[in-house]
Amino acid sequence: xxxxxxxxxxxxxxxxxxxxxxxxxxxxxxxxxxxxxxxxxxxxxxxxxxxxxxxxxxxxxxxxxxxxxxxxxxxxxxxxxxxxxxxxxxxxxxxxxxxxxxxxxxxxxxxxxxxxxxxxxxxxxxxxxxxxxxxxxxxxxxxxxxxxxxxxxxxxxxxxxxxxxxxxxxxxxxxxxxxxxxxxxxxxxxxxxxxxx
Numbered sequence: 582x583x584x585x586x587x588x589x590x591x592x593x594x595x596x597x598x599x600x601x602x603x604x605x606x607x608x609x610x611x612x613x614x615x616x617x618x619x620x621x622x623x624x625x626x627x628x629x630x631x632x633x634x635x636x637x638x639x640x641x642x643x644x645x646x647x648x649x650x651x652x653x654x655x656x657x658x659x660x661x662x663x664x665x666x667x668x669x670x671x672x673x674x675x676x677x678x679x680x681x682x683x684x685x686x687x688x689x690x691x692x693x694x695x696x697x698x699x700x701x702x703x704x705x706x707x708x709x710x711x712x713x714x715x716x717x718x719x720x721x722x723x724x725x726x727x728x729x730x731x732x733x734x735x736x737x738x739x740x741x742x743x744x745x746x747x748x749x750x751x752x753x754x755x756x757x758x759x760x761x762x763x764x765x766x767x768x769x770x771x772x773x774x775x776x777x778x
Contacts, residue, residue: 585769586677586709586725590718594666595629597646597761605645608697609652609690618652618690618753621645621762630666630763636775642764649729649760651753653689653739654678655699657723660764662772664720667713669759674712674733675719678705678726700726702739722769729758 602622609618624630624644631638642660651673657663681704689699705726710733713719721727730736731752738749765772 584679584708584722584725585773586679586722586727587675587711588720588769588773589711590664590720592633592718594633594716594718594761595626597668598626600625602646606696609650618650620648622647624761627763630761634664634763634776637763637765637772640765640767640772640775642766644761644763647760647762649758650756651731651749652727652729653686653699654702654705654726654728655697656683656726657697659696660766661722661724662720662765662767662769663723664718664763664765665713666761667715667717667719667759668761669757670713670715670717671756671758672712673729673731673756673758674710674736675721676707676710676728676730676733676736677722678702678728678739679708680704680706683726702726702728703742707736720769720772723764724768 605621605623607617607620622645624646627644631641684701686699686701711719728739735749
């Protein structure tokens with residue numbers, strides 16, 4: 582059986598309203614900086630986005646506008662599938678890691694395990710990767726370890742435990758990456774069956 586790590590969706594999505602938003606949650610607090618890698622705000626336009634996928638409406642678990650900094654390989658502990666509408670990107674690479682047992686890695690963040698957990702990349706290999714462009718829409722299998730890094734060359738840093746690389750840290754400070762997210766508890770194969778079956 583072929584594993585689906587991610588799938589690009591051919592869809593045009595609506596513009597966000599220019600309004601003030603309530604913060605919902607933040608996590609991925611780095612030990613070295615104490616700042617979160619992920620911050621989520623309320624998506625007031627959720628109906629406009631989920632209406633793009635009428636068959637998925639009953640299954641929507643949560644939604645948000647999310648600021649995503651660099652992320653080391655991690656899996657989500659709740660949602661198994663996320664649809665990302667990429668609003669702002671900078672050429673970062675989303676990579677999916679597999680091929681071995683996922684071993685929890687607590688060295689980088691202080692809140693590892695709340696809604697995700699980081700995994701040790703040393704015995705894993707990248708099986709799929711993509712570079713999102715602004716206005717792209719991608720469905721992600723978040724039960725598989727995935728990372729967001731500046732480029733492919735930094736994947737080797739993860740394999741060699743060099744995630745405290747100064748170049749990575751400086752890049753993370755200036756990154757501006759946002760996505761509108763729709764999350765589902767169902768595995769990606771099931772979501773695709775509902776959507777296209």
